[in-house]
Amino acid sequence: MARYRxxxxxxxxxxxxxxxxxxxxxxxxxxxxxxxxxxxxxxxQLIAVGLGVVLFWVISSVDYHTLLGQVPLMYGISVFTLIVxxxxxxxxxxxxxxxxxxGGFHLQISEFVKIVLVLLVARYLxxxxxxxxxxxxxxxxxxxxxxxxxxxxxxxxxxxxxxxxPALAAGLFLAGMRWQHALAIMLAxxxxxxxGYYFLKDYQKARLVSFMxxxxxxxxxGYQVIQSKIAIGSGGLWGMGVTRGLQxxxxxxxxxxTDFIFSAFAEEHGFVGVIVxxxxxxxxxxxxxxxxQMAPDRAGMYIxxxxxxxxxxxxxxNVGMVVGxxxxxxxxxxxxxxxxxxxxxxxxxxxxxxNVRLRRFVI
Amino acid sequence: xxVYYNEREREEVPVKPQFRDDLKFATGKIAxxxxxxxxxxxFLISGFWDLQVQNPALYNEQAERNRIKxxxxxxxxxxxxxxxxxxxxxxxxxxxxxxxxxNLKPEHVAAIAEGLNLDPDELSxxxxxxxxxxxxxxxxxxxxxxxxDLAFVEAHRxxxxxxxxxxxxxxxxxxxxxDLAAHVIGYVGEVSENELNSPDFAKxxxxxxxxxxxxxxxxxxxxxxVDGQRRVVVDNRGRERQVIGMKEAVPGRDLQLTIDLDLxxxxxxxxxxxKGAVVALDPRNGEVLAMVSRPAYDPNKFAGxxxxxxxxxxxxxxxxxxxxxxxxxxxxPGSTFKPIVALAALESGAIDETYTVHCSGGxxxxxxxxxxxxxxxxxxxxxxxxxxxSCDVFxxxxxxxxxxxxxxxxxxxxxxxxxxxxxLPNEAEGLVPSSRWKIRTQRSKWYAGETISxxxxxxxxxxxxxxxTRAIGxxxxxxxxxxxxxxxxxxxxxxxxxxxLNLEHVADVINGMYGVVNEGGTGGSARLPGIEVCGKTxxxxxxxxxxxxxxxxxxxxxxxxxxxxxxxxxxxxIVVVALWQEGAHGNYAAPIVRDVIKAYFDKKMRLxxxxxxxxxxxxxxxxxxPAAPSGVR
Numbered sequence: 001m002a003r004y005r006x007x008x009x010x011x012x013x014x015x016x017x018x019x020x021x022x023x024x025x026x027x028x029x030x031x032x033x034x035x036x037x038x039x040x041x042x043x044x045q046l047i048a049v050g051l052g053v054v055l056f057w058v059i060s061s062v063d064y065h066t067l068l069g070q071v072p073l074m075y076g077i078s079v080f081t082l083i084v085x086x087x088x089x090x091x092x093x094x095x096x097x098x099x100x101x102x103g104g105f106h107l108q109i110s111e112f113v114k115i116v117l118v119l120l121v122a123r124y125l126x127x128x129x130x131x132x133x134x135x136x137x138x139x140x141x142x143x144x145x146x147x148x149x150x151x152x153x154x155x156x157x158x159x160x161x162x163x164x165x166p167a168l169a170a171g172l173f174l175a176g177m178r179w180q181h182a183l184a185i186m187l188a189x190x191x192x193x194x195x196g197y198y199f200l201k202d203y204q205k206a207r208l209v210s211f212m213x214x215x216x217x218x219x220x221x222g223y224q225v226i227q228s229k230i231a232i233g234s235g236g237l238w239g240m241g242v243t244r245g246l247q248x249x250x251x252x253x254x255x256x257x258t259d260f261i262f263s264a265f266a267e268e269h270g271f272v273g274v275i276v277x278x279x280x281x282x283x284x285x286x287x288x289x290x291x292x293q294m295a296p297d298r299a300g301m302y303i304x305x306x307x308x309x310x311x312x313x314x315x316x317x318n319v320g321m322v323v324g325x326x327x328x329x330x331x332x333x334x335x336x337x338x339x340x341x342x343x344x345x346x347x348x349x350x351x352x353x354x355n356v357r358l359r360r361f362v363i
Numbered sequence: 364x365x366v367y368y369n370e371r372e373r374e375e376v377p378v379k380p381q382f383r384d385d386l387k388f389a390t391g392k393i394a395x396x397x398x399x400x401x402x403x404x405x406f407l408i409s410g411f412w413d414l415q416v417q418n419p420a421l422y423n424e425q426a427e428r429n430r431i432k433x434x435x436x437x438x439x440x441x442x443x444x445x446x447x448x449x450x451x452x453x454x455x456x457x458x459x460x461x462x463x464x465x466n467l468k469p470e471h472v473a474a475i476a477e478g479l480n481l482d483p484d485e486l487s488x489x490x491x492x493x494x495x496x497x498x499x500x501x502x503x504x505x506x507x508x509x510x511x512d513l514a515f516v517e518a519h520r521x522x523x524x525x526x527x528x529x530x531x532x533x534x535x536x537x538x539x540x541x542d543l544a545a546h547v548i549g550y551v552g553e554v555s556e557n558e559l560n561s562p563d564f565a566k567x568x569x570x571x572x573x574x575x576x577x578x579x580x581x582x583x584x585x586x587x588x589v590d591g592q593r594r595v596v597v598d599n600r601g602r603e604r605q606v607i608g609m610k611e612a613v614p615g616r617d618l619q620l621t622i623d624l625d626l627x628x629x630x631x632x633x634x635x636x637x638k639g640a641v642v643a644l645d646p647r648n649g650e651v652l653a654m655v656s657r658p659a660y661d662p663n664k665f666a667g668x669x670x671x672x673x674x675x676x677x678x679x680x681x682x683x684x685x686x687x688x689x690x691x692x693x694x695x696p697g698s699t700f701k702p703i704v705a706l707a708a709l710e711s712g713a714i715d716e717t718y719t720v721h722c723s724g725g726x727x728x729x730x731x732x733x734x735x736x737x738x739x740x741x742x743x744x745x746x747x748x749x750x751x752x753s754c755d756v757f758x759x760x761x762x763x764x765x766x767x768x769x770x771x772x773x774x775x776x777x778x779x780x781x782x783x784x785x786x787l788p789n790e791a792e793g794l795v796p797s798s799r800w801k802i803r804t805q806r807s808k809w810y811a812g813e814t815i816s817x818x819x820x821x822x823x824x825x826x827x828x829x830x831x832t833r834a835i836g837x838x839x840x841x842x843x844x845x846x847x848x849x850x851x852x853x854x855x856x857x858x859x860x861x862x863x864l865n866l867e868h869v870a871d872v873i874n875g876m877y878g879v880v881n882e883g884g885t886g887g888s889a890r891l892p893g894i895e896v897c898g899k900t901x902x903x904x905x906x907x908x909x910x911x912x913x914x915x916x917x918x919x920x921x922x923x924x925x926x927x928x929x930x931x932x933x934x935x936x937i938v939v940v941a942l943w944q945e946g947a948h949g950n951y952a953a954p955i956v957r958d959v960i961k962a963y964f965d966k967k968m969r970l971x972x973x974x975x976x977x978x979x980x981x982x983x984x985x986x987x988x989p990a991a992p993s994g995v996r
Contacts (some may be wrong), residue, residue, distance in 0.1 A: 047915050170396070174389050233414040233422020250598040252923050271415040275408065282404050286397070293386070293393055301386055305396065323410030 052347030059351030239270030438588030472969025549577020646836030649845030697903030701819030750875025900949025901925030
């Protein structure tokens with residue numbers, strides 16, 4: 001069991017920021033669902049946050065070097081579980097991504113695979129023999145991330161699969177990957193994209209098309225974005241007040257407590273509320289980066305930056321989608337979106353960041 | 364090395380750094396990441412800035428459109444009542460489906476049409492017609508929804524299916540007595556493109572239901588009312604959550620007609636299925652008591668949008684049920700015109716009471732032989748007997764002496780040849796020929812021989828049943844021709860026209876008409892015990908007898924039967940004209956008039972105050988001729 005100097009080293013600002021965002025999220029979930037069939041979502045969320053705090057503490061207390069040592073095992077379990085989910089998972093909203101737990105709860109495995117992949121990237125990069133990742137390393141690491149990526153893509157859940165990539169990209173970038181390599185990969189991606197589009201599911205194509213032109217399908221995927229933009233716009237500068245957002249309350253806004261929670265929030269709290277909450281997210285991310293800078297070793301730095309990259313990707317894609325600047329990818333806004341798996345995995349990832357901070361004077 | 368470092372733990376750490384960790388190599392890259400972070404957040408915030416600060420009004424408006432529906436509240440049309448306040452035309456409750464075109468998706472049209480059993484092409488055409496209207500105005504696409512339609516609408520009006528559908532409550536026109544007085548009342552229908560372009564309908568809008576003909580059209584402004592609007596908040600299932608604005612509909616006003624349902628029913632029954640018309644007027648004030656035209660139609664078929672099959676049937680019917688024969692049939696009046704000719708001849712001094720003619724069954728004028736309807740002739744005939752026996756020869760002579768222009772003068776004084784001014788649309792004028800008319804229209808001189816035909820109500824002369832009713836009614840009241848009208852209050856019919864007549868001459872004509880019914884004249888079947896019914900038959904030819912004989916058309920070209928009657932002889936209260944097209948002889952039309960007059964007096968007796976029944980005070984004997992009819996001063 002690891003020890004750390006004192007509770008003073010515990011990353012209190014990080015935890016406080018997280019809990020404030022969770023509180024905003026719970027309030028918004030309540031407001032968006034209080035007269036719907038999801039009306040108990042807010043206290044389920046509270047329970048998840050409580051559990052998350054416990055996990056945060058648990059993750060913090062195990063030295064991250066120990067966790068890095070268990071990466072091969074965790075990776076094996078992850079891939080195995082993803083295969084199980086694919087074969088026998090519960091289908092919700094057209095995707096197989098859930099495994100049932102006791103008491104009617106379901107776990108979304110892919111959310112936790114993200115954590116394993118952050119650790120995997122860190123572990124791989126600190127064991128590099130050379131100064132910087134060479135072609136061999138890039139392909140090998142890409143392959144390791146690629147296996148769960150394609151398993152999740154098969155669920156099909158493009159959004160979550162994409163969240164596996166930021167950790168990889170951030171890691172390779174920090175490790176000093178040659179820019180020629182990066183360019184080559186990007187070029188390959190551009191060439192592969194049209195082929196990939198061919199393999200996309202119809203709904204995914206529709207989402208992409210409707211992102212380009214929301215009015216092309218105002219009742220389908222575009223419908224959600226249009227309604228979301230209307231909700232945000234009608235919030236104005238100061239918002240319409242809690243439980244007063246008409247787009248949300250009259251249910252024109254789709255899933256206002258999950259993927260589109262931020263547009264419900266923007267409708268009810270306005271531009272000012274948006275600035276405050278995005279500011280909190282910004283501070284949270286800066287705190288993670290600071291922890292990376294102050295990490296005792298490369299491993300800690302890679303972990304913090306991997307988590308920050310995943311987190312930033314979530315915020316960018318979700319908020320960007322809500323505001324109509326990103327395609328509808330269906331990935332949650334960490335800490336605010338109603339959903340146990342995401343809350344737990346987010347707390348665990350941030351637990352890793354705290355873990356690194358706690359040991360910054362160790363070594 | 365930290366003081367707190369634990370050796371045992373160190374060994375557990377599996378990953379041994381191969382060189383002293385110096386994070387400086389990453390400093391620049393972490394800084395780059397920070398810049399990236401700032402950029403991402405600026406990018407996101409700019410999105411919110413655009414939506415929430417730059418143009419929130421745009422999205423507010425869209426939000427309103429999302430959740431606020433403006434639903435029309437249809438104003439019910441006013442009821443139409445008879446003179447005693449009994450309902451002739453009513454409304455009934457129904458549901459109509461409206462389509463909001465703002466968020467209508469073209470691909471939904473076919474599905475909606477199918478769900479509602481509508482013809483998709485017709486629906487598309489209808490939508491096209493409304494292109495010119497602002498898109499926020501919803502349009503009615505189906506009325507009188509059935510239970511199945513309602514179920515379809517309820518199940519499909521959520522935000523994901525067809526949110527453009529909306530139900531509204533409507534008061535639809537109901538004509539509870541089917542075709543009773545159909546031509547008087549007319550019918551309603553959606554305002555047509557042509558009507559919208561005409562100045563009369565300029566104030567209406569596409570989709571409005573307006574009166575098309577009859578009273579419904581004439582008094583549309585009174586009956587129609589003003590639609591209101593309800594602004595409601597709906598959720599994405601289309602359910603109403605809240606009413607945020609209500610502009611009440613102003614219902615149309617009820618309209619009381621001068622029609623007496625009792626008389627109308629009797630007249631309708633008396634006509635049976637004969638082709639023709641009946642008009643009953645109160646000659647003292649011009650109130651129309653009954654007006655029938657046969658064949659009739661069921662105005663209920665028009666209450667919605669008439670089905671094209673029904674419409675085709677109506678307009679292709681050779682008997683033209685849509686024609687209101689009472690005001691639109693222009694026919695030769697035949698012998699019913701003779702009282703006017705007699706009056707013209709007496710007033711102009713062409714003849715007097717002592718003037719007689721010998722009728723031997725015909726007479727020659729201007730080189731042509733004109734027959735009398737009685738082969739053997741009537742013998743010596745004066746004006747009284749001329750009217751009673753309807754002797755053609757007498758009137759050939761009387762008319763010839765008076766001349767066409769005197770006949771025309773008195774005919775026009777009686778209101779023939781002009782619209783009567785009744786408060787119904789599309790009234791016909793009829794035609795009173797005169798020498799001026801001939802020069803004007805045919806650029807030729809009037810031949811005296813033509814006067815002979817006009818003298819017995821043939822030739823170019825045509826009248827409508829209403830014109831004839833009014834003409835005889837005015838004559839019977841001593842020369843006061845009131846403008847016929849169907850609505851008592853709130854309207855100002857043109858004032859009565861008074862003719863400067865010698866009342867003795869009027870009495871001569873009236874007494875002749877009394878004789879027609881009561882002295883063995885041609886109209887004996889109109890006689891009523893206890894009531895002094897006066898009348899005149901008319902048997903108007905559609906073509907000359909010679910033509911009939913040659914063409915051997917026989918019954919296919921039967922004469923039109925006319926009868927005009929009024930009662931009582933002095934101070935007449937009712938004048939009735941019956942036209943039975945192809946009824947062969949005027950005497951056959953007389954019972955129709957008799958029935959209506961009888962119904963009038965039966966009702967009057969029934970309604971008379973009981974006091975007069977108890978106090979059997981002998982009435983003063985009726986004043987003898989010449990009697991000044993009431994109203995003449």
